[in-house]
Amino acid sequence: MKQSADKFTLDMFGAQRRGRPPKLAPKTNAQRQREFRQRRKFNFLTSVTRNEKSDA
Incomplete structure (x- = not known):
């Protein structure tokens, strides 16, 4: 779990995947x-x- 004051550590499950x-x-x-x-x-x-009603 990440502390609220930590601005540098990435979340494990919060990052969006590409594609x-x-x-x-x-x-x-x-x-x-x-x-x-x-x-x-x-x-x-x-x-x-x-x-x-076609003429042909």
Whole structure:
């Protein structure tokens, strides 16, 4: 523990780390791959707009 009058000693846990903060519950590679396959499986469900009053 650091004394309040100490201006030169760094806090052990108070310093901010550089870069992106770490995730609390990171996904495993298997979880990422499963989600990727599910997204790819349902990728064919894209919506198509059709104009009924076109002159063509």
